[in-house]
Amino acid sequence: MYKQFDEILTRINDGKLWDFPGGVSPQGKKELSNTTDIDRLPLPKELYVTVKQHIGVEGHVEVEEGQQVLKGQLLTKSMNPFAVPVHAPTSGKIKSISPHVSAHPSGLPKLTITIEPDGLDKWTEMTPLSNYTELPKIKTVEAICSAGISGMGGAGFPTHIKASPKKDVEFLIINGVECEPYISSDDRLMREHAWQIRQGIDVLSHLLTPKKVIIAIEDNKPEAIKAMQVTCQEQDNYIVSPIPTKYPAGGEKQLIQVLTSREVPKQGLPVDVGVIMQNVGTCFAIADAVYTGKPLVERVVTLTGEALNAPRNVWALIGTPIEHLLKQADYQEKRQRNSKVIMGGPMMGFAVASEQVPVIKTTNCILVPADKELPEIGDEQPCIRCGACADACPASLLPQQLFWHSKAKELDKAQDYNLFDCIECGACAFVCPSEIPLVHYYRIAKSEIHNQELEKDQADKARERFEARKLRLVREQQEREEKHRKAAEARKQAMSSDKGDAKDKIAAALARAKAKKAAASDEAADASPEVTGKQDKVAAAVARAKAKREAAKQSTDSEATTDTAEQPVDKKDKVAAAVARAKAKREAAKQITDAEATTDTGEQPQDKKDKVAAAVARAKAKREAAKQSTAHQADATTNDMQQTDTDTSVQAEPTQPMSKQDKIAQAIAKAKAKRDAAKAQQQEQDEK
Amino acid sequence: MTIFWALVALSVLALIFGLILGYAAIRFKVESDPLVEQIDEILPQTQCGQCGYPGCRPYADAIANGDDINKCPPGGDATIKKLADLMGVEAKPLDAAHGEEDVKKVAFIREDECIGCTKCIQACPVDAILGAAKQMHTVLSEECTGCDLCVEPCPVDCIDMVPVADTPASWRWQLDNIPIKQV
Numbered sequence: 001m002y003k004q005f006d007e008i009l010t011r012i013n014d015g016k017l018w019d020f021p022g023g024v025s026p027q028g029k030k031e032l033s034n035t036t037d038i039d040r041l042p043l044p045k046e047l048y049v050t051v052k053q054h055i056g057v058e059g060h061v062e063v064e065e066g067q068q069v070l071k072g073q074l075l076t077k078s079m080n081p082f083a084v085p086v087h088a089p090t091s092g093k094i095k096s097i098s099p100h101v102s103a104h105p106s107g108l109p110k111l112t113i114t115i116e117p118d119g120l121d122k123w124t125e126m127t128p129l130s131n132y133t134e135l136p137k138i139k140t141v142e143a144i145c146s147a148g149i150s151g152m153g154g155a156g157f158p159t160h161i162k163a164s165p166k167k168d169v170e171f172l173i174i175n176g177v178e179c180e181p182y183i184s185s186d187d188r189l190m191r192e193h194a195w196q197i198r199q200g201i202d203v204l205s206h207l208l209t210p211k212k213v214i215i216a217i218e219d220n221k222p223e224a225i226k227a228m229q230v231t232c233q234e235q236d237n238y239i240v241s242p243i244p245t246k247y248p249a250g251g252e253k254q255l256i257q258v259l260t261s262r263e264v265p266k267q268g269l270p271v272d273v274g275v276i277m278q279n280v281g282t283c284f285a286i287a288d289a290v291y292t293g294k295p296l297v298e299r300v301v302t303l304t305g306e307a308l309n310a311p312r313n314v315w316a317l318i319g320t321p322i323e324h325l326l327k328q329a330d331y332q333e334k335r336q337r338n339s340k341v342i343m344g345g346p347m348m349g350f351a352v353a354s355e356q357v358p359v360i361k362t363t364n365c366i367l368v369p370a371d372k373e374l375p376e377i378g379d380e381q382p383c384i385r386c387g388a389c390a391d392a393c394p395a396s397l398l399p400q401q402l403f404w405h406s407k408a409k410e411l412d413k414a415q416d417y418n419l420f421d422c423i424e425c426g427a428c429a430f431v432c433p434s435e436i437p438l439v440h441y442y443r444i445a446k447s448e449i450h451n452q453e454l455e456k457d458q459a460d461k462a463r464e465r466f467e468a469r470k471l472r473l474v475r476e477q478q479e480r481e482e483k484h485r486k487a488a489e490a491r492k493q494a495m496s497s498d499k500g501d502a503k504d505k506i507a508a509a510l511a512r513a514k515a516k517k518a519a520a521s522d523e524a525a526d527a528s529p530e531v532t533g534k535q536d537k538v539a540a541a542v543a544r545a546k547a548k549r550e551a552a553k554q555s556t557d558s559e560a561t562t563d564t565a566e567q568p569v570d571k572k573d574k575v576a577a578a579v580a581r582a583k584a585k586r587e588a589a590k591q592i593t594d595a596e597a598t599t600d601t602g603e604q605p606q607d608k609k610d611k612v613a614a615a616v617a618r619a620k621a622k623r624e625a626a627k628q629s630t631a632h633q634a635d636a637t638t639n640d641m642q643q644t645d646t647d648t649s650v651q652a653e654p655t656q657p658m659s660k661q662d663k664i665a666q667a668i669a670k671a672k673a674k675r676d677a678a679k680a681q682q683q684e685q686d687e688k
Numbered sequence: 689m690t691i692f693w694a695l696v697a698l699s700v701l702a703l704i705f706g707l708i709l710g711y712a713a714i715r716f717k718v719e720s721d722p723l724v725e726q727i728d729e730i731l732p733q734t735q736c737g738q739c740g741y742p743g744c745r746p747y748a749d750a751i752a753n754g755d756d757i758n759k760c761p762p763g764g765d766a767t768i769k770k771l772a773d774l775m776g777v778e779a780k781p782l783d784a785a786h787g788e789e790d791v792k793k794v795a796f797i798r799e800d801e802c803i804g805c806t807k808c809i810q811a812c813p814v815d816a817i818l819g820a821a822k823q824m825h826t827v828l829s830e831e832c833t834g835c836d837l838c839v840e841p842c843p844v845d846c847i848d849m850v851p852v853a854d855t856p857a858s859w860r861w862q863l864d865n866i867p868i869k870q871v
Contacts, residue, residue, distance in 0.1 A: 444860060447859065451858060463733045
């Protein structure tokens with residue numbers, strides 16, 4: 001049932017509105033903070049400006065540590081349309097750019113620019129756009145974007161995107177409802193700065209050209225309604241519409257429903273039903289940005305709760321730590337058993353992780369309740385299926401079903417019950433007689449689903465890369481084969497083209513090889529250990545191969561052929577092999593250390609060689625260790641078989657100490673290599 | 689005579705339908721087994737090989753051919769549940785022989801110790817390690833699937849598997865502050 005513009009207009013003019021389903025009526029408690037003027041506070045010692053304070057992407061930090069900045073100076077910048085810059089809230093020095101506890105329920109650190117104020121509060125140069133009506137609209141949108149304005153009602157959606165919609169706008173709704181208990185920042189702002197809010201509305205209606213502008217205010221704020229009516233009386237197109245007090249009438253979708261009876265489609269935006277909604281605080285900031293060129297560096301924050309002696313509304317610089325605000329409001333610690341500070345209201349706010357959490361652009365309230373005021377939530381009782389939550393739900397969902405499925409981690413089913421249409425207003429948990437923290441369950445389920453989607457994306461990316469790599473490997477293989485084939489062809493051709501020449505070349509190569517061999521044998525006389533080492537190695541390898549073959553044979557028919565004569569021979573082979581191996585290794589280790597001892601430590605390449613040698617030694621050690629551990633197991637099994645024959649077992653024993661010696665030798669070699677490397681490095685440094 | 693015409697009519701019809709079917713077989717040809725695709729969609733794509741197959745796709749093939757669905761430790765119980773739903777079989781607990789479910793990790797190279805041997809680069813199934821011979825290597829942690837395959841080949845043991853840190857974006861709400869009591 002989609003109501004047409006004229007019908008809606010006549011009803012609003014008559015003061016007859018629609019209603020949204022559900023809703024609750026908690027105690028307002030606004031009189032705690034809405035009776036005094038918005039106060040100005042002294043500067044805090046430090047300001048923590050979080051780089052990303054809105055929904056979207058963060059910008060690049062444009063300043064450096066130690067740099068002096070002026071009030072209103074740009075701190076971040078980005079070309080991304082979903083990025084909103086942040087500005088220095090006062091003049092001073094950038095103390096650090098590092099992660100700091102964030103204004104998020106998790107309290108996990110986020111990148112933050114810490115500014116130490118110099119007390120001068122000196123503004124940077126400002127460029128107002130007072131003749132904005134004569135300029136192209138894009139200039140004004142740009143000014144709004146570069147002033148760092150994002151929705152100040154709670155969600156923090158970038159305002160410049162909402163100010164340049166792709167569709168026609170019938171209604172521009174200015175949201176001054178402020179339905180959540182305790183909060184009175186918009187109320188005070190409307191009472192004291194109605195003119196400036198109207199200026200902001202003027203800018204927005206110039207940009208959006210709506211057919212009608214509705215300023216919606218809950219009827220529990222008569223002073224604010226009066227103030228807005230006075231300021232808007234000369235504008236025919238503006239209408240101030242008091243709406244009945246009911247929580248959560250200030251929710252975007254609920255307010256649209258109350259005023260127009262239109263419902264924002266699932267996963268849609270208000271502009272899909274011809275509506276754009278802006279918060280009054282946002283309008284105030286837009287007027288600042290366009291008429292004076294001031295970026296968004298401060299906002300009204302309600303300090304309230306019975307644990308504060310001086311609850312009131314204050315102008316808080318973005319980045320002010322909560323600790324400073326609490327001190328200014330005369331926080332009485334003894335009225336709380338466990339320290340509890342809530343950012344936002346009692347229905348949708350969250351307990352902050354620390355008192356160093358900074359104020360961000362969406363912070364509208366700091367609530368510090370006394371123990372008797374907001375009692376701790378009791379233990380969760382079983383659901384009694386009373387259905388009160390379904391009656392209270394403003395989005396017409398089935399909170400019980402959502403609760404079952406979220407609790408059982410049946411995320412598909414929870415989504416079938418439209419989990420993502422839940423606005424997390426907390427009305428269901430408020431009415432629940434079993435004190436079930438329903439919204440918590442929904443939030444857990446939602447974040448679970450988000451993470452699963454994220455993992456799915458990552459899995460898709462990984463699959464793509466895996467497949468690309470497989471293709472690349474195949475292609476490389478083919479290219480290699482092709483190259484080899486071509487090289488072979490070229491060789492063949494060269495051979496056939498001039499045979500004589502090729503033969504000469506071969507002869508020359510043979511001669512060269514011979515000469516080399518001769519030289520090597522000469523060298524062998526000098527460095528006999530190397531040759532013997534090599535020979536040992538070869539012998540060892542042959543022995544090993546033999547032993548392996550024998551072992552294999554033995555294992556296959558150990559039961560069938562228990563030839564006692566053959567076994568000792570086999571064992572001997574093994575032992576010989578082990579001895580040979582050990583010798584070879586010792587030789588190798590000695591060579592390495594010898595080589596290192598004689599190296600000219602000043603030379604660079606030698607140093608590198610040392611490192612490589614060390615790495616190789618380590619690698620060998622690793623491999624050996626792995627091999628030995630398997631060998632031990634094998635030994636253990638063979639030992640059982642061998643125990644009958646005492647002679648052989650005695651013979652076999654020496655292999656064990658040998659391997660230990662190996663290990664020791666290796667360890668020594670490694671240690672030596674390391675020491676040498678270190679020494680070489682030091683000498684090198686000394687030389688430098 | 690009527691029998692003759694009946695036969696003619698039937699054979700003409702058969703010919704026409706045959707042509708239509710033949711054309712449809714070419715026009716709407718399915719490239720590969722869609723079941724394998726569906727299974728592959730569910731698998732976590734770490735390409736770690738813990739299931740005993742060289743990658744997720746081969747394991748998907750094997751599942752389609754009747755292999756067990758509980759051999760994927762990175763996917764854990766959630767993946768097994770989804771596979772059970774898809775294949776219409778009972779969900780089984782994870783086969784411990786193939787490893788245990790663990791928190792998500794990514795590889796990290798201690799860069800001072802890296803000797804630039806490129807062995808880890810060759811082992812990485814998703815090309816998430818960057819580097820060249822005798823140059824320091826580093827892991828693109830965004831692309832790393834945490835498959836563990838680069839740790840073994842490293843000759844100097846300079847690769848660690850570090851758990852992924854929580855960010856406000858990936859943080860899960862906890863109910864820890866609400867003690868749950870059995871009644």
